[in-house]
Amino acid sequence: MQIQDLPYPDPGVPDTRSGLRLLWWLERNQLGGQLRALAWGLLHFASVAALPFCVGLAVQAVVDRSGSRLALTGGLLALLCAGNALGDTFLHRAAVTNWVTAAARLQQLLARKAAELGSALTRRVAAGEVVTVSTGDIEKIGWCVEAVSRFTAAAVTVLLVCAALLVYQPALGMVVVVGLPVMAFAVLPLLPHATRRADVQREKAGRATELASDTVAGLRVLRGIGGEELFLDRYRRASQEVRHAAVRSARMWALIAAIQVLLPGLLLIAVVWYGIHLARTGRITVGELVTVYSSVLILAYPLRHFQEIAMAYSFSRPSAERAARVLSLKRPADSTGTRTADVPSGDLYDPATGLCAPAGRLTAVVCGDPDAAGRLAERLGGHPAEPGTSVLLGGVPLDELPLEAARTAVLVQDKDPVLLSGSLRELLDVPASGNVSAEEALAAAQCDDVLEALAQTMPAAGDPMDARITERGRSLSGGQRQRLALARSLIADPEVLVLDEPTSAVDAHTEARIAQGLRKLRSGRTTVVFTSSPLLLDRADRVVLVHEGTVAAVGSHRDLVRTEPRYRAVVTRETDEERALHDMIRADGGPRAAPAGPPDDDAALRDVVEKMEETA
Amino acid sequence: MIGVAPPAYDPAAPTTADTLPVGSAATVRAYVAELLRRHRGAFLLLVTVNAVAVLASLAGPWLLGGLVERVSHGARELHLPLTVGLFALALLVQAVFVREVRLRGAMLGERMLADLREDFLVRSVRLPPGVLERAGTGDLLSRITTDIDRLANAMREAVPQLTVGVVWTALLLGGLVLTAPPLAAAVLVALPLLLAGCRWYFRRAPSAYRSEAAGYAAVAAALTETVDAGRTVEAHRLGERRIALSELRIKQWTAWERYTLWLRSVLFPVVNITHVTVLAAVLLIGGVFVLRGWLGIGQLTTGALIAQMLVDPVGLILRWYDELQVAQVSLARLVGVREIEPDAGDASLSPAGRDMHADRVHFGYREGVDVLREVSLKVAPGTRLALVGPSGAGKSTLGRLLAGIYAPRKGRVALGGAELSRMPAERVRAHVALVNQEHHVFVGSLRDNLLLARADADDAELWAALGAVDADGWARALENGLDTEVGSGGFALTPAQAQQIALARLVLADPHTLVLDEATSLLDPRAARHLERSLARVLDGRTVVAIAHRLHTAHDADVIAVVENGRISELGPHDDLVAADGTYAALWRSWHG
Secondary structure (H helix, E strand, O other), rough: HHHHHHOOOOOOOOOOOOOOHHHHHHHHHHHHHHHHHHHHHHHHHHHHHHHHHHHHHHHHHHOHHHHHHHHHHHHHHHHHHHHHHHHHHHHHHHHHHHHHHHHHHHHHHHHHHHHHHHHHOOOOHHHHHHHHHHHHHHHHHHHHHHHHHHHHHHHHHHHHHHHHHHHHHHHHHHHHHHHHHHHHHHHHHHHHHHHHHHHHEEEEHHHHHHHHHHHHOOOOOOHHHHHHHHHHHHHHHHHHHHHHHHHHHHHHHHHHHHHHHHHHHHHOOOOOOOHHHHHOOOOOHHHHHHHHHHHHHHHHHHHHHHHHHHHHHHHHHHHHHHHHHHHOOOOOOOOOOOOOOOOOOOOEEEEEOOEEOEEEEEEEEEEHHHHHHHHHHHHOOOOOOOOOOOEOOEEEEEEHOOOOHHHHHEEEEOOOOOOOOOOOOHHOOOOOOOOHHHHHHHHHHOOOHHHHHHHHOOOOOOOOOEEEHHHHHOOOOOOHHHHHHHHHHHHOOOOOEEEEEOOOOOHHHHHHHHHHHHHHHHOEEEEEEOOOHHHHHHOOOOEEEEEEEEEEEEEEEHHHHHHHHHHHHHHOOOHHHHHHHHHHHHHOOOOOOOOOOOOHHHHHHHHHHHHHHOOO | OOOOOOOOOOOOOOOOOOOOOOOOOOHHHHHHHHHHHHHHHHHHHHHHHHHHHHHHHHHHHHHHHHHHHHHHOOOOOHHHHHHHHHHHHHHHHHHHHHHHHHHHHHHHHHHHHHHHHHHHHHHHHHOOOOHHHHOOHHHHHHHHHHHHHHHHHHHHHHHHHHHHHHHHHHHHHHHHHHHOHHHHHHHHOOHHHHHHHHHHHHHHHHHHHHHHHHHHHHHHHHHHHHHHHHHHHHHHOOOHHHHHHHHHHHHHHHHHHHHHHHHHOOOOOOOOHHHHHHHHHHHHHHHHHHOOOOOOHHHHHHHHHHHHHHHHHHHHHHHHHHHHHHHHHHHHHHHHHOOOOOOOOOOOOOOOOOOOEEEEEEOOEOOOOEEEEEEEEEOOOOOEEEEEOOOOHHHHHHHHHOOOOOOOOOOEEEOEEEHHHHHHHHHHHHHHHEOOOOOOOOOOOOOHHHHOOOOOOOOOHHHHHHHOOHHHHHHHHHHHHHHHEEEEOEOOHHHHHHHHHHHHEEEEEOOOOEEEEOOOOOOHHHHHHHHHHHHHHHHHEEEEEEEOHHHHHHHHEEEEEEEEOOOOEEEEHHHHHHHHHHHHHEEOOOOOO
């Protein structure tokens, strides 16, 4: 796989049984790239390791006063120069390609997993883990996967050099061979400490960044009411903690650096001492001594890869575990369904509450408990998080349809619809029936001022459809966000549209116009609106009051306001005193006709009286 | 390989204009100079310990050179124990000082980094409220996360390592000149190639790395959004499109990876060839010199070993130089905040009384476009004024003028006779507070979240404030009481509880005038009900300007102002306006049925 061919047409099915297996799976899938890196690596390291022989040859040639041997050394050096440059460059290219392809493959797998999980990801822990894998773990995993071939090349080179030294100069070579393992492994015991300290430092840095961004995010609150010094002090403390942790971590790395100077140095001294003795007795030449000395200097370079692979492994192990965990997440319930993917139509009926939304009509639902309303809205779309009795559309249980078909039939816009970043055009480009244009939907959702505000963010006289919506629409006000989300749902133009509090942040003027626009645009289509706003309720064909999990009353807004005290309590927000007054009049057999109330009405009354006493 | 052109799409290009200024070259230079001055001592110390470490590292090649010289001349007395002793001593010194270099480098880098991030936050929290309202916090947020992150590497590693690299290279070259002057000339043979290669590379590398980093961040950002919008993605069947978007981002990112890889494919051979050329030049030229008798064999050995040692510091410089260039852009964005004048205000100005008076106020966000025109309004102490009107009519803007956040373009807004926009922000907020939809709960303890409103409040006062807004019930049920960690990552508060905390802060801060901008509008209306009772208690006795979404808020107000098209079109109590049968009356009828 070359970089320019990315992304993979199909990233494959990962082995997610464990972190190690995931690493191995990635490794196996880029075997070609690994072999390429190994081959170039061998050329590079071998060329580097051969340099000391040239140094020795040259010195000996000079000692022997041989101009031709010096020239020969020059030729050899030119050869090594080419081998080194080629080897290093292509090793780097192969290694980076391996890293990039491994990272891209994982990112693709994650994107697929996130899309598959959809609403099941709203559980915060799972969502956080997916993001952590994407932002931090993949880099480390890619590093570990890629480093294997480089390490192998370095290890093979070290072995070759040792063998060569033994053949070239057995006595001195023996000293080096004995000393090398010490050099390679001496700092390994320190690495876990160092990585631990590095982790602590990263964690503290993350905490400081979190505090800083949290302070900035709430800066308007701080500037409006005070407390800047409090938060500055807090940040300064966190920042200094990061500094101390970083210095603590640096202490360990500094110690490692010192050991890496000291051990090869000691080996060098041993080589010099013993080598001079040998040279004096004529058992080796001066050039050979210089070669061995120079080799020890240069061997430090491939030996660094022993350390690197140990670090890469210890850093990436937890990351790989997390990635394997995330990639093996599954939706809680089966989403394939048992029926064919035909999209049904007809009345939407919920057996659990008795709620019925007749086909082609605008039904408004009033529910005193916002959480219950949210759960009911979710159920109306089929395949809810907590499975139960399925909602029926035209008599067909939605839970038994494939997920895709159920979502096509019923679109549930929850209380907090998210605006995805991108241009406005991209935002509104959702799978749709094609019968509603963006202009119609934006007009119905009263988005004129949003378009105007967006146009102002553009360079001179741009099309607002090209204006950028930032992540979650943060640059827009709450009301503007709600209206854009509504427009998006209207464009989709599903068989059944369920809206949960679509206008709670919109002002009354605009809400009245939206109610009108919504009704007109959805005429002949099935629409369910969860709301408590009289402006919307007044426009509905049918209003349903859901109380304690069942339908308590059905009628028009005006009738229900008059006849149903629980309904009145939710939608008109009359003060407790007013409500108590109404109820007392009714209890006294006053002028207002008492509706047939459910039995818990008395309890509500008692509650109201208690509250009045409390506040009195 | 015939070269790779930079990709057409640049993920690092700004998609929206910076809302805050970016520092000019002069500001950045001045800041760097100040930073270096502040840490002069640590800087000099780093250079010194580094010099000692490098000089000690030269002992090995020098001593070996001497031995080689004597052995090759068949000298009888080698002073071997002395030489080895010196070698060991130099090694020890080198090891100790290498440790010092790493440590001092890190300490210097960390100090500078800590200074930088703290300086930035200090500047940020002093920004005038008007600037914040207008610019939003998004740009500031990206600076404190992305830019600080990018700078961290530069400060922590690049500055100390570059210092080390430069000193090291200079000393090695110096050592070479001292031991064998002709060999120093041999080094120069390779210099033109290195300079040409570096020039080509460093012209392209910094911006390419910036784009590459931005491209990788965009890959993660696309996924984060898919995850965050899980419900919406599923409801709208956007799964396939999100996968396609992620793959597009991967394609864009890897295009930059490919380009930077090409840049390095040019640089690497240049550097490698340079190293070997230096070594070869030293050996061959030096060898010829020795054969001619112009140079000792020992000098040649020492020179060759030093030339071999040059690999490390040169690598260090090349490795960190572009990091520093990338960091420059981030630094400009950070110090840019320093260019905004914190408005000091006239500290002698103090309101006499609580009357709010807007007098023929004009205001616009952009030159030539007024959002408010000729608005005059008097609010007597203790009055509740409701502002109603369609979106974009100017209600919120009027509210911000009354809260002293914006200064009018023409006319004046005064509290107790003193002009709000001329007072320091700290003075204004003692009298007037703006409460908006932002119910930010800060990361930290519940206590910290309340103390910000009044730093000297004791626990009893905090509980009283929570009690005043009906929040003491759930707050007392918390396991750690006021010490409970809240905010992102801590105990998750419901939006209604977050709102109660915002209200409790108001009770503590105790301003006599409040401007409420859609304070409860983001809450579920059914949860808002309960909160409004808490709110009513907080409002009691204060002057209140409420920007009303819900008409019952307007209904309860003493005076209602209908804002349409930047002007006040209707003004009066509820009953009067209903009787007048204008815009408000029409709205009220459809609302109340």
